[in-house]
Amino acid sequence: MKEKLTVAGIGELLWDVFPNHKRLGGAPANFACHCNQLGAEAYPVSCVGADPLGAGIRERLGEMGVDVRYVFESGAYPTGTVDVVLNAGKPTYQIHEDVAWDHIPYSDALKQLAEKLDAVCFGSLSQRSGESRGTIHAFLQHMPKDALRIFDVNLRQAFFSKQQVGESLELANILKLSDEELPVLAGYFGLEGDTQDQLVQLRGLFDLKLIAYTRGPEGSLVLGANEVDDFPGCEGMAVDSVGAGDSFTAALCMGLLKGWPLSKVNAFANKVATFVCSQKGATPVLPGHLLEYGEVNETEEVS
Ligand SMILES: OC[C@H]1O[C@](O)(CO)[C@@H](O)[C@@H]1O
Numbered sequence: 001m002k003e004k005l006t007v008a009g010i011g012e013l014l015w016d017v018f019p020n021h022k023r024l025g026g027a028p029a030n031f032a033c034h035c036n037q038l039g040a041e042a043y044p045v046s047c048v049g050a051d052p053l054g055a056g057i058r059e060r061l062g063e064m065g066v067d068v069r070y071v072f073e074s075g076a077y078p079t080g081t082v083d084v085v086l087n088a089g090k091p092t093y094q095i096h097e098d099v100a101w102d103h104i105p106y107s108d109a110l111k112q113l114a115e116k117l118d119a120v121c122f123g124s125l126s127q128r129s130g131e132s133r134g135t136i137h138a139f140l141q142h143m144p145k146d147a148l149r150i151f152d153v154n155l156r157q158a159f160f161s162k163q164q165v166g167e168s169l170e171l172a173n174i175l176k177l178s179d180e181e182l183p184v185l186a187g188y189f190g191l192e193g194d195t196q197d198q199l200v201q202l203r204g205l206f207d208l209k210l211i212a213y214t215r216g217p218e219g220s221l222v223l224g225a226n227e228v229d230d231f232p233g234c235e236g237m238a239v240d241s242v243g244a245g246d247s248f249t250a251a252l253c254m255g256l257l258k259g260w261p262l263s264k265v266n267a268f269a270n271k272v273a274t275f276v277c278s279q280k281g282a283t284p285v286l287p288g289h290l291l292e293y294g295e296v297n298e299t300e301e302v303s
Contacts, residue, residue: 005040005257007119008032010136011126012101013046013071014080015053016242016282023242023281024060025082026101027154030243031121033283034250034272036066037291040257043113045070045139046126047100053079054100064283070113074100089238089277095125095157102129106138114139119148119253124168128159140171148256152176152249155184162188169206174256176212176249199223212252212269214245222252222266231266236274243282248273260294268293 009028016025024033028044035042044066048054050073057079058068080099084091104126114120120143127133140149151172153165165188169175177185182198185191189205191198199211203223214220219233251272255265272290276282 005035005118005254006042006116007035007040007121007253007257008043008045008070008113008117008139009035009121010045010104010139011123011132012080013044013048013057014082014099014101015057016084017081018084018086022081023283024057025084025243025282026080027123027152027243027246028121028126029061030246030282031152031250031253033061033064033066034247034286035254036064037286038250038254039291040118040254041067043067043070045104045110045113047072047074047077047104047132049073049077049079049100050075051079053081070110072105074103077103084242086240086242089241091240091242093156095159098129101126102132104132104135106135110135110139111142114142115144117143117147118257119150121150121152121249121253122168122172123152123154124160124164125154125156127164127168133164137167137171148174148253150174150176150249150253152245153178153181153185154245155181160184169202169208172206173209174211175202175206175208176214176245176252178245179213179215179218182213195221196223196228210256212248212266214248214273216241219270220248220266222262224262227262229262229266231263231270234270234274236278238277240280241277244273244277246282247276255294258294264294 009032011028012026013029032042032044083094219231251269
């Protein structure tokens with residue numbers, strides 16, 4: 001294994017604006033922040049405005065030790081913001097349009113980054129605009145064949161369509177989706193039967209290596225090539241579930257890249273996401289026991 005795993009999250013990077021405060025957000029950026037904490041060289045790839053909110057995002061990422069060299073700046077569009085309201089810890093989002101992350105520019109620098117990646121995470125929201133969609137597709141096409149291309153569906157408001165989800169699934173080799181998202185995909189692609197039947201059909205249709213299906217506090221089902229692992233969930237208080245799914249995807253990605261068995265990857269991803277739910281904001285500092293998870297006896301456990 002390389003000394004440091006290299007990963008990127010490409011797409012929206014924004015401020016989640018709560019009634020009394022704002023926090024860093026955007027699913028792919030949250031993913032990158034968590035992978036960074038979990039030991040990867042992790043890059044958010046996005047665009048902010050040439051405004052104080054954009055400067056604030058770079059500053060916040062810097063404080064978290066995240067490299068901002070692929071956070072581009074737009075002179076023409078403002079930094080993205082999302083109004084978030086929490087109801088019993090569950091968010092609803094009002095996502096503002098035509099902002100800087102709708103205009104992520106493609107460049108040689110991005111091509112070179114893509115070529116050296118071990119994994120990427122992308123979603124559907126930032127593909128609402130043609131410019132960022134084009135950049136994301138080009139980026140994915142330049143990644144090494146065996147790298148992980150994780151599509152975290154992340155359906156938000158009405159910013160998705162069958163065509164876009166289908167194209168993304170064609171470009172991905174790993175899918176992460178939630179129990180709220182599966183029915184939408186089942187409708188799009190005519191999936192039938194129980195949950196596992198539907199996931200198996202989806203995997204076959206798009207030739208996916210692995211699907212992670214999350215059920216909030218009820219844990220998750222991970223369907224690998226020859227193996228299924230069902231984790232029942234962890235006990236924990238849900239203070240704010242914003243970004244929990246993004247942290248799940250980051251932990252999943254890191255576990256897979258380290259070659260852990262599926263059951264260990266699934267348990268780890270649940271523990272990280274449960275911790276994130278117990279804290280405010282999408283990118284809290286992870287405690288030591290999660291950062292060191294899997295270091296002990298790792299050689300014994302990896303088959
Ligand atoms: O990415 C869209 C929205 O989803 C989140 O990433 C949480 O998953 C928020 O931080 C953001 O506002």
